[in-house]
Amino acid sequence: MRYGGLREFNVVQYRTDKERLLAYADQQDKEHRPAWTAFNL
Numbered sequence: 001m002r003y004g005g006l007r008e009f010n011v012v013q014y015r016t017d018k019e020r021l022l023a024y025a026d027q028q029d030k031e032h033r034p035a036w037t038a039f040n041l
Contacts, residue, residue: 015021025036 025032027033
């Protein structure tokens with residue numbers, strides 16, 4: 001297994017299914033919403 005160097009990072013997220021991930025991402029009142037909106041422009 002290779003680990004990231006000083007300029008690399010890894011993010012691991014676990015969701016039970018795609019529907020729950022999309023439901024979370026679509027919540028208007030959460031902190032992630034501005035980033036999610038900018039990503040999907």
